[in-house]
Amino acid sequence: MTTSYFTSPQGRRLAFRHNPASTGKLTFVWMCGFKSDISGNKVLRLEDWANRTGHGILAFDYSGHGQSDGAFEDGTVSQWRDDALAAIDSQADGPLVIVGSSMGGWMALLAALARPDRVKGLVLIAPAPDFTEKLMWPEFSPEAQAEIMEHGFTLRPSDYDEPYTITRALIEDGRQWQILDKPIGFDGPVRILQGMQDSDVPWTHAARLVDALTASDLTITLIKDGDHRLSREQDIARLFATCDEVAATLT
Template sequence: MTTESFTSPEGRRLAFRRMPATGAGVTFVWLSGFKSDMSGGKALAVEAWAKGAGHGALLFDYSGHGQSGGAFEDGTISAWREDALAVIDAQTEGPLVLVGSSMGGWMALLAALARPERVKGLVLIAPAPDFTEKLMWPEFTPGQQAEIMGEGFTLRPSAYGEPYPITRALIEDGQQWSVLDRDIVFAGPVRILQGMQDPDVPWGHALALTTALTAEDLVLTLIKDGDHRLSRDEDIGRLLAACGEVAERVRG
């Protein structure tokens, strides 16, 4: 698929790849993780699987990520939620299954709550709802926390590349989008894949999410030797099987 771009209602240039569904297919929307983009292996695997199965697919980059415009350090949960809703509204039709990885799991939940008439199923990989407050902030040293509050940001080391800025705006904005402390009302099928060796999102976080979600058709798969990325061949196989299972239930 060709990468295109459009300007969101908020004035941000967002890059996306779109493939329409055929027949009775549904559209799978990929929501990337924090500092990730639509060129990753899991995203492309879902896209290729959807094409072969007659489903639609939409991949996109949040502002400040990948091929979209904007600076990463200007991003917040509010802004990336707006990006996700803008792309869904402008570039998809019909029933949707949202596939969210890490932060993308949080974005998927927020989009499902905002567009309940469109979102019919969820597939979540190491989902990280509320990560700014519940996972990231407690990991900072008192010195880093003081730096964020006083200077407006701190540089966080990364196992995947160069250190990157974590801003006070990101931390404070994330609080208003917390979902784990109340029921997350969603009636469609949900499949969650979670590695038990994940250094970024502990598997107990996935358990908390299963408790918060009201969905009855919910399956949590704990992968004992799985890491955060879950990008091994066997992990991709589990992801695509989960997508197929959710598609069957959505189609009825």
């Protein structure tokens, strides 16, 4: 699939790939994780699955990620939510199933709340709603917290890449988008895949999300030896089977 670009209502030039759905099929939307992009293995494999099954597929890079314009350090939850809504509003037609990985799970939930008439199902992989406040902020030492508040940023080590710049704007903006502290109204099918060896998003965080979601058709699969990425062949096969199940439920 060819990468194209569109300009969001906020004036940001965002990279995306899209293949429309066949008649009677759904469009699956991939929402990446924090500092991830649409060059990753899971999204490429999901595109292959969609092409084989006739479902549509849309994948995009948030601003400051991948091939989209902007600096990662300038990003906030508000900005990335706007990017997600701009992508589904302008680049995808018909009913949607959002597949969100890590931070993409938060974006998927925010999109479902903002576009209830469009988003019919959710597949969430190690979902990390509220992660800036409930996962990231408590992990910072008092010195790092002070550095963020006084100097505007700190550097957070990463297992996957160079250290992340975590800004005061990201932390403070994320607080207004917290959703785990009250019921999350969504009535479509929800499937959660969560590794129990995940060092970034503990499985208890996903369990908290299960409690908050109002959906009755909700299943969480705990993978005892699974890590955060869930990108092994057996994990990819499980993702395909989960998407097949959700599609069968909705069509």
